[in-house]
Amino acid sequence: MSLIVQKFGGSSVADAESIKRVAKRIVETHREGNEVVVAVSAMGDTTDDLLDLAHEVTPIPAPRELDMLLTAGERISMALLAMAIRSLGYDARSFTGSQAGMITDAQHGAARIVDVTPGRLREALDEGAIAIVAGFQGFSRESRDITTLGRGGSDTTAVALAAALGADICEIYTDVDGIFTSDPRIVKRARKIDRITSEEMLELAGSGAKVLHIRAVEYARRHNVTLHVRSSFNYNVGTIVYDPQKLPEGEESTMEESIIAGVATDLSQAKITVVGVPDVPGVAAKLFKIVANTNANVDMIVQNVSAASTGRTDISFTLPKDDGQKAITALSNAQDGIGFESLQYDDQIGKLAVVGNAMRTNSGVSATLFEALYEAGINIEMISTSEIRISIVTRADSINDAVRAVHTAFGLDAEDEAVVHGGTGR
16 A cells, blocks of 8 residues: 555636546545545645735734735535535545644744654555645744645645655646746747656755745755655656666666756846945855845845945845845945945846756756847846756746747747646746
């Protein structure tokens, strides 16, 4: 008997008919002799609708109460899904994150899992039931409050449960047939990837690919959980995300032969430029300590060569738009102490990244990337690299043209258009 953890996203349980279809799929897995645990997201755009409602009530919702509100979406879908499974003649029991043993820190809106104690789930499985768990949420022993894991947190819930229960595989069901070489909503001829390493997936997720949450990939890699990303709208084999260093003895890696595994884009970033920074030791440390104290997550950093006449330089960096104003306020308050001249804020940028393990051993990737952008008339504002990734920043309104041009330049286009089965992309 295998233990399988399945996660169904909002588009997969968007309405009553979708929930009934998912229930049949879960029952089929159970009938095959498997123990089944399911993590489920809120229905459709429920989380966004609740966020909109909160901001209609108050411009700045209290974090604790916002978590209480947002977790309602997953509780609704978990209960409805359990009802649908019971109507098919099978025992199903729904659990909130706290009931399922998802223990987190006390950080509202972006809590991190510190422990998983799935005793009640194990009891339900031992009694032959299917366990349905509300994704995205947990419980802090420190504050004794309900918490949420941040957007995409249901993926992390599923992976954490798979690790704690020793599951054979964690299946992530979504509205596309797997992981593609780019977002098929933007690049119509994106190609499905059969297998991708967790290292490549980490880079893609960190660069804006939304099919898997980056914390879920990190957790899976750390705890040796194999992921299978597939569609809830058909029975096709999806994409396996694996760690080649942890393959069973005698099994060889079947890494994609393409130099580039995928192209990701991100429109959620903003750019801050600190103008006229004194080019002396310790100033950059002071700047980024101030930013760090706002809990902003800095991504790309570029420092210009200092001007000989002034001894000053400019430092630019990107961070999430949601953190932009906090960082600007904190830096402005420290301007006199640090001595920089001014701040510039730009939230109309887009980030594009090409990712591939084979970049380590193949030359010419940068040349192909920059030539493709040049031919498409795309101007590059910032560049950063890792061993298997090259990222650039350009204008937000040109990012879709940029990703299509780069995707074609690296020979990633498929013969047929990719199918997106559902979801609004909201």
